[in-house]
Amino acid sequence: MSVFDLQLETERLVLRPPRAEDLDAWAAFATDEEAMRHLGGTMPRSVAWRSLATVVGAWQMQQFGFFFVFEKATGDWVGRVGPWQPEGWPGTEVGWGIKRDRWGLGYAPEAASAAIDWVLGQHAWDEVIHTIAPDNQASKQVAAKLGSRLLRMGVMPAPYDGQSVEIWGQSRAEWQAKGARA
Numbered sequence: 001m002s003v004f005d006l007q008l009e010t011e012r013l014v015l016r017p018p019r020a021e022d023l024d025a026w027a028a029f030a031t032d033e034e035a036m037r038h039l040g041g042t043m044p045r046s047v048a049w050r051s052l053a054t055v056v057g058a059w060q061m062q063q064f065g066f067f068f069v070f071e072k073a074t075g076d077w078v079g080r081v082g083p084w085q086p087e088g089w090p091g092t093e094v095g096w097g098i099k100r101d102r103w104g105l106g107y108a109p110e111a112a113s114a115a116i117d118w119v120l121g122q123h124a125w126d127e128v129i130h131t132i133a134p135d136n137q138a139s140k141q142v143a144a145k146l147g148s149r150l151l152r153m154g155v156m157p158a159p160y161d162g163q164s165v166e167i168w169g170q171s172r173a174e175w176q177a178k179g180a181r182a
Contacts, residue, residue: 003059010110011110015082016067016068017055017056018052023045029077038133063123064083079099079108080096081098082112083119091167092126092127095130096108096139116146129151130146130167131167
């Protein structure tokens, strides 16, 4: 089975690797200044295409990457959540980015829980981290809901050179001791 056939389901969401036909939804999200404030900034459509290609490539190269997340009830694209570890990254991350009109609905922790369960079941990660800007209170709340805590400070690699982040997370053993969430 190809990784691109993979699909995870939660009570309200479907998570799957991105596809070319997801470009319109991703490109629209990438232009939202507030939603992209802590995700590297807004992107024009041509750069959003390259970003999508990077995520698809991560799935091909590493057998993991961001899932695109859809509401079961509507079929609407609501964000991207999942494992991420490009070259030079400060650790084995599960990150999230949800469309602003879906903020506050609990989609980020719901999808991140499913992604953590999946990635720890498929890969030998010892730790799951979340790189969070020091002023990003909403992501800190999501991390705390996942059972993560501030582990250390870190610095992001290029193209985010020198950007300080808080590294929240937990060990595989800590996650597993709490039981599967998805």
